Amino acid sequence: MHTPVFSSTVGFTLALAVSLTCQFSACAAPGIAQASTPVVVARVAENSANETTCNRTITIAASPLGRSMVISPEGKITGATKVFFDLIAKDTACVFEYIIVPRARAWHMLDSGQIDLVADATRSPERDRVAQFFEVGKTRPVLISLPGRVLKHKTVEQLIDSPITLITFNGHYWGQAYSDLLTHPKMQGRISSIPSPDIAVKMLLSGRADAILTGQAVILDAWEKSGGNTKLNISVLEELPALTYGLYMSKDKMSEHDRTLIEAATIARIKSGDLAKIVSNYYPAWAIYHDPSSESANKKSEKTKK
Secondary structure, eight states: OOEEEOOOOOOOOHHHHHHHHHHTTOOTTOOOOOOOOHHHHHHHHHHHHSOOSSOOOOEEEOOOOEEEEEEEOOOEEESSHHHHHHHHHHHHOOOOOEEEEOOOHHHHHHHTTTSEEEEEOOOHHHHHHTTTEEEEEOOOOEEEEEEEEOOOOSSOOOOTOOOOOEEETTTOOOHHHHHHHHHHHTTTTTEEEEEEEEHHHHHHHHHHHHHHOHHHHHHHHHHHHHHHHHHEEEEETTTSOEEEEEEEEETTHHHHHHHHHHHHHHHHHHHHHHHHHHHHHHOGGGEEOHHHHHHHHHHHHHHHHH
């Protein structure tokens, strides 16, 4: 059985896409939350009796994120997120404007009412205060190391007591256990918090860190651009649990009508299978799922060599 391992980043990454696809279709992947589709549709019907589109232009935070949100030097935005929201725009006639900002800046803008929507996010109490959360599934971070290097750290305690160095991303939140790990006294000086996947992969390849702590879909594109043509090694830390995962829409800046309209359109496109098609066009399977049996196989291989 393959266990979904997703990322926490801007845009509809593959993580979000697969979560959404399984949530509202027959795939029923383990760990995916179920939603009450009829309730959302009923809310839209009630609130949209006289309105069939958004009341105004909806601003979406955009940051470079592998194949989900690709931003060219000229500022052109492409990727799975853009393709999906293009479909939502077609269905609702809503106009979406993308604001290019660093991930950490996106949350500040959502909090201060400067932006409407941040997608592909883990849930937190701080974010709940200013935005409505649309739950789509569960997500967790993993330790990513170079091919052929099997990390033996299976618990946070083992990681802390080791000399391993990590790369994390600015503005990413993976829950309290993750935050506690980053602020632990023994981890100080061993963690590099950087702004982009490209920098993370370069640091990993140059030996400036032992592993990246995130979801593999986050660094897929950067890894392949660097010349990597094999699977990266993936390890799960037992104490870093799966988190509720989805998108945030501003409570103050967006009207309830606009929020429910976008939710319903999202659900409809998922049920039609269109989102699954987008996902398969952008990502290979290894960037979505982690197979625990591969770790068992690695362990058996090591014992055989001994």
